Amino acid sequence: MAATLRLEKDTEAAIQARLRRVEGQVAGLQRMLAQGRDCTEIAQQVAAARAALDRVAIDLIAAGLEQCVRMEADGKPQAAGALAKLRQTFLMFR
DSSP states (O other), X not given: OOXXXXXXXXXXXXXXXXXXXXXXXXXXXXXXXXXXXXXXXXXHHHHHHHHHHHHHHHHHHHHHHHHHHHHHHTTOTTHHHHHHHHHHHHHTTO
């Protein structure tokens, strides 16, 4: 059974805020396309949205690793499996 990620309240709030910004960026991209804006401007905004999503992923992985280390310290057996799963997830961002 996989461990459930439990974020600290401030970490979750920061991630939620970042996701709301990404949501706004994507809406802006849709408007830019509808307006026929310059390709370079659109590409810059796509890159910015991707970078923001990458940051969300990294923040989540870091929180998960921290949680797994705490579980390992507490002697919970599911920590090893959870660490392996997080490693696989992290490697998706190579």
